[in-house]
Amino acid sequence: MYAASVDKKQIGKGMLFTLAGVVALVAVIILVGRGGKGNSSGVSINGETEEQRREYLTSLGYSLGDTSAIADVGVPTEFDERFEEYNEMLKKCGFDLSSLKGETVKKCTYTVLNRTDLALNVSAVLLVRDGEIIGGHLLDVQEGKLYPLFE
Numbered sequence: 294m295y296a297a298s299v300d301k302k303q304i305g306k307g308m309l310f311t312l313a314g315v316v317a318l319v320a321v322i323i324l325v326g327r328g329g330k331g332n333s334s335g336v337s338i339n340g341e342t343e344e345q346r347r348e349y350l351t352s353l354g355y356s357l358g359d360t361s362a363i364a365d366v367g368v369p370t371e372f373d374e375r376f377e378e379y380n381e382m383l384k385k386c387g388f389d390l391s392s393l394k395g396e397t398v399k400k401c402t403y404t405v406l407n408r409t410d411l412a413l414n415v416s417a418v419l420l421v422r423d424g425e426i427i428g429g430h431l432l433d434v435q436e437g438k439l440y441p442l443f444e
Contacts, residue, residue, distance in 0.1 A: 336387070341424035346401055349426060350417050353443050357417070358404030366420075370395040379430075379439065386442050388428040390420075398422045405431065411440055 340346045343361065350357055368390050369376055380390050399421040408415040412433035420428035431440040 338426040339424060340401070340419060340421045340426035346419055346421070346426070347403070349419070350403060350405075354407075355403075355405050355417055356407040358406055360404050362402045364400050364402075365397050366400045368393045368396050368398060382430065382439065382441050383428045385444070386429070388420075390428055393422065393427065396422065398427065402432075412436065412438070417442070 338349060340349060347357055371394070372380060372391075383390060401419045401421055403417045403419075405415040405417050408431060411431060412435060414434040416432045416434055418430050418432055419426050429442045431442060432438070433440070
């Protein structure tokens, strides 16, 4: 039978090294999570599947119709004044398309049933790149007016 002797200083140093390791691991996880382009909130929002995109929109309180549409759209290589305004609206929701200039993204559009306070015909539009939701807005289909996904 073997016995080991450990003094309090060694226990304290061991705990300190363990704590430092945990802090380093958490920092790496946070930095890797921020590596995704387009989402400035640092939180990756998975939008790979139709189900995940619908879950995200319903988590924001939207009731969705059965129809949806997906199309490829290009992010402009240079932002004009109108697109800068659009990107500023996105930034208020934690998104930013500045790093995606010239990229092609998926535009996923859904009918929203419970935002008649905005207009009679409202769509939710999500922008998705590499399976991650990188932007989105609400659209008054008749007037073409855009609204943030949330405020």
